[in-house]
Amino acid sequence: MKKGNTIFFKNPPRILSHAAICGSKETEGILGKYADVTLEDDMYGESTYEKAECKMLSAAISLAIKKSRLGESGIDVLLSGDLLNQIISASFAARDFTFPFLGLYSACSTMSESILLGSALVDGGYVKTAVCATGSHFASAERQYRYPLELGCTRPPQAQWTVTGAGGLVLGSGQKGVKVVNGTMGTVCDYGVTDVNNMGAAMAPAAAKTIVSHFVDTGTAPEDYDLILTGDLGALGSRILKDLTWEKGYDVSSRHVDCGEIVYKVIESEFQGGSGAGCSATVLNAYVLTKMDAGLYKRVLFAATGALLSTVSSGQGESIPCISHAVQLEV
Amino acid sequence: MTGKTRENYNENYLNYVKTQDPPTKHLKNCASAFGVGGLICCIGQFIRYMLQYAGLTGDELAGSTSVILIFLGCLLTGFGVYDRIGRYAGAGSIVPITGFANSVTSPAIEFKTEGWIYGMAAKMFTVAGAIIVFGVFSGVIVGLIYFFI
Numbered sequence: 001m002k003k004g005n006t007i008f009f010k011n012p013p014r015i016l017s018h019a020a021i022c023g024s025k026e027t028e029g030i031l032g033k034y035a036d037v038t039l040e041d042d043m044y045g046e047s048t049y050e051k052a053e054c055k056m057l058s059a060a061i062s063l064a065i066k067k068s069r070l071g072e073s074g075i076d077v078l079l080s081g082d083l084l085n086q087i088i089s090a091s092f093a094a095r096d097f098t099f100p101f102l103g104l105y106s107a108c109s110t111m112s113e114s115i116l117l118g119s120a121l122v123d124g125g126y127v128k129t130a131v132c133a134t135g136s137h138f139a140s141a142e143r144q145y146r147y148p149l150e151l152g153c154t155r156p157p158q159a160q161w162t163v164t165g166a167g168g169l170v171l172g173s174g175q176k177g178v179k180v181v182n183g184t185m186g187t188v189c190d191y192g193v194t195d196v197n198n199m200g201a202a203m204a205p206a207a208a209k210t211i212v213s214h215f216v217d218t219g220t221a222p223e224d225y226d227l228i229l230t231g232d233l234g235a236l237g238s239r240i241l242k243d244l245t246w247e248k249g250y251d252v253s254s255r256h257v258d259c260g261e262i263v264y265k266v267i268e269s270e271f272q273g274g275s276g277a278g279c280s281a282t283v284l285n286a287y288v289l290t291k292m293d294a295g296l297y298k299r300v301l302f303a304a305t306g307a308l309l310s311t312v313s314s315g316q317g318e319s320i321p322c323i324s325h326a327v328q329l330e331v
Numbered sequence: 332m333t334g335k336t337r338e339n340y341n342e343n344y345l346n347y348v349k350t351q352d353p354p355t356k357h358l359k360n361c362a363s364a365f366g367v368g369g370l371i372c373c374i375g376q377f378i379r380y381m382l383q384y385a386g387l388t389g390d391e392l393a394g395s396t397s398v399i400l401i402f403l404g405c406l407l408t409g410f411g412v413y414d415r416i417g418r419y420a421g422a423g424s425i426v427p428i429t430g431f432a433n434s435v436t437s438p439a440i441e442f443k444t445e446g447w448i449y450g451m452a453a454k455m456f457t458v459a460g461a462i463i464v465f466g467v468f469s470g471v472i473v474g475l476i477y478f479f480i
Contacts, residue, residue: 048444143441150408150437151458152417152424154360157353192340193348201348240351271353319340 005210006184006217013122014177015329016070016129016170019063020286021056023138023164026274029265031165034286036063042139042164050084053137053166057082058093060166060285061133068129068170075099075170076127079114083107083136083162083277084144090134099131107306108232109186110134111167111281112325115302116183118171119327128172135166136276145196145311158198160234160275163263167281169289178292183327184214188308190321196314200237200260200272203305206322207233208244210303214326215250222252226297229288231280231304231324232260234272259283259304280304292331300329364423367416371427375400397428404432409440434458 001008022031027038037059044052057080065075078097080090081104094101106113114132121127139149141162147153171180189206207230215221222228222245233241238258245252259280260273284302291297303326314320379396387395407413413433417424424430435455442454456463 050444147458148437148441150411150414150433150440152408152413152415152420152430152433152437154418154421157355191344192342193345198348198352201351205344236351236353240348243347 004184004217005187005213006182007116007120008182009119009123009180011123011173012179012181012330013119013171014174014179015289016172016174016177017064017068018167018169018285018289019060019067020167020282021060021063021135021165022278022282022286025138025161026163026165026263026282029263031263031282031286034290035165035282036286039164042137049137049139049143050088053082053084053135053140054089054092056137056164056166057089057133057135057168058096060135060168060281061093061097061131064131064133064168064170064285068172070129070170070172072098075129075131077102077118077121077129078131078133079104079118080131080133080168081105081110081114081277082134083141089137089140093133106323106325107308108136108275108277108280109304109306109323109325110277111231111284112183112302112304112327115169115171115180115327116185116325119180119183122171122173130171131168132171133166133168134277134281136162136164136278136281138162138164138276141276155271156197157271158195158200158236160199160232160260160272161264162276163232163260163274163279163282165278165282167278167285169285178289179330181328181330182218184210184217184303184325186210186324186326188321188323190319192319194314194317194319196309196320198236199232199275199307199320200234201240202307202320203231203322203324204233204237204240204244207231207237207241207303207305207324208248210324210326211241211252211301212245212248212250214301214303214328218328222250222255225255225299225301227257227288227300228252228255229280229284229300229302230256230258231306232273232275233258233305234260234275236272237305277306289329292329295331298331302327302329360421363419364421366423367420368423368426371400371424371429374403375427400428401432404429405436408433408436413437431459431462434462 082089118130193202263274305324442450
């Protein structure tokens with residue numbers, strides 16, 4: 001059933017298992033205790049950062065499958081994507097597996113988009129199980145979007161820090177696990193922010209739009225959720241999101257948490273917090289889903305946000321179109 | 332025509348974002364840039380005095396001083412120290428010749444993974460290329476002005 005932009009699942013698929021891997025810097029934060037694998041070396045034993053990112057993603061996928069006890073033959077499809085050009089990490093990671101692969105690109109909102117699509121496939125009965133995964137790496141993102149790592153330049157105070165990490169989960173039907181009740185498809189939203197260092201401000205309108213349309217479509221209010229989790233708006237973007245939703249008559253301030261804002265221990269050299277596809281993927285898979293399994297959170301709205309820009313578009317002076325997809329998770 | 336133009340930007344939102352922006356700490360940045368930049372210049376001057384003491388003069392003296400500073404810049408970049416200095420000092424470590432050395436060395440290290448020719452050698456000047464182009468260009472302009480007056 002579809003109402004507005006929200007798809008309601010008839011037999012809500014369940015998250016059978018989830019796994020996350022995070023880098024050394026992330027380990028110091030809240031993820032340290034909850035991630036399945038923490039890296040001491042951000043190269044992960046590989047010769048390049050791109051290979052390391054691919055290996056992280058691949059490891060997150062196999063870990064999630066292993067924890068679900070389904071085995072590789074029990075998985076019907078992999079939905080994955082990442083930030084690098086031509087989504088190389090995801091497609092190269094898919095080489096390691098025998099099941100089919102559907103590549104996605106939705107920048108940092110890939111996690112929620114893959115859960116949304118995976119749930120639709122499972123609920124529709126087209127596949128029995130689906131793996132949703134994504135990841136990012138600070139060094140490879142920095143090289144693609146910004147400057148060489150060793151270049152001695154300063155970061156503006158609006159800047160964010162790409163999270164090194166990957167997360168994956170297995171969707172399927174069953175009696176146990178967190179349910180994916182419904183999902184709101186996002187619309188591309190562009191208010192004309194051109195500053196590539198100010199992703200929070202660029203993405204906040206997209207997040208606000210999706211969250212508000214989710215409330216309207218489902219007839220819920222912010223108080224109905226234990227947690228409204230956005231992807232990587234950072235401290236500045238979160239403030240803007242609260243203002244924008246408040247303007248529409250929804251006060252999310254008591255329920256809203258941003259993955260980017262909480263992922264690091266001290267937001268100082270990272271300024272506004274974490275960003276990247278791995279940010280929402282690791283926080284969701286390592287922290288939030290573990291807490292949901294334990295029954296601490298009953299109902300979570302997960303709305304990852306993505307900035308759909310490229311270095312070419314921003315070089316040509318284009319503004320930054322952004323998107324946010326939301327999924328409602330329930331115990 | 333598709334897409335966003337200056338005319339259909341959401342001006343209200345952009346103005347609102349400006350009010351929310353965390354301020355850049357100009358005073359602190361200037362002070363640390365002045366301190367670190369000055370320190371690099373002092374080191375340069377110290378090297379110059381030492382070389383002068385060793386008996387070098389004129390162009391030889393200026394050239395050798397620059398070479399040593401460039402070497403130090405490259406070395407610190409390779410050790411992964413220069414970007415830390417740069418994060419703290421800003422323009423203080425970008426403007427001196429060591430900053431130029433850093434802007435050549437850092438992409439060279441970064442793109443080495445894509446091969447020696449198309450990676451390291453070709454991408455070496457991605458940052459420094461702009462400095463060279465406009466450096467030479469402004470040099471020509473100043474030279475012409477100097478020639479005519």
